[in-house]
Amino acid sequence: MNNYEESLISRRIDEAGRISIPREMQIKNGWGIGDIVTLHNSDYNKVVIRRTERRSEPLCIICGKFKNCIVVNSSDICEECAALIAGKYTEYFST
DSSP states (O other): OOHHHHTOOOOOOOTTSOOOOOHHHHHHHTOOTTOEEEEEEOSTTOEEEEEEEOOSSOOOTTTOOOOOEEEETTEEEEHHHHHHHHHHHHHHHHO
């Protein structure tokens, strides 16, 4: 199974024509409540969703919570998760 197949998730369109974007996809893409996304018809039967406006409060891409975040390679990471990563990094390379 390739990376594309592993990322496939199906959703049913509701009575109002809406679909929900799974939380894990929101976190992976750095999307959160209040973000504005643009839908674009790419090719036949394909739609591209892209965030066009960011909410004012950052969302940690690891734990998904609104906290004090730092930006790393254009992704928000909260101080708690950054400290956890730093600790694991130090632990890994000190052995």
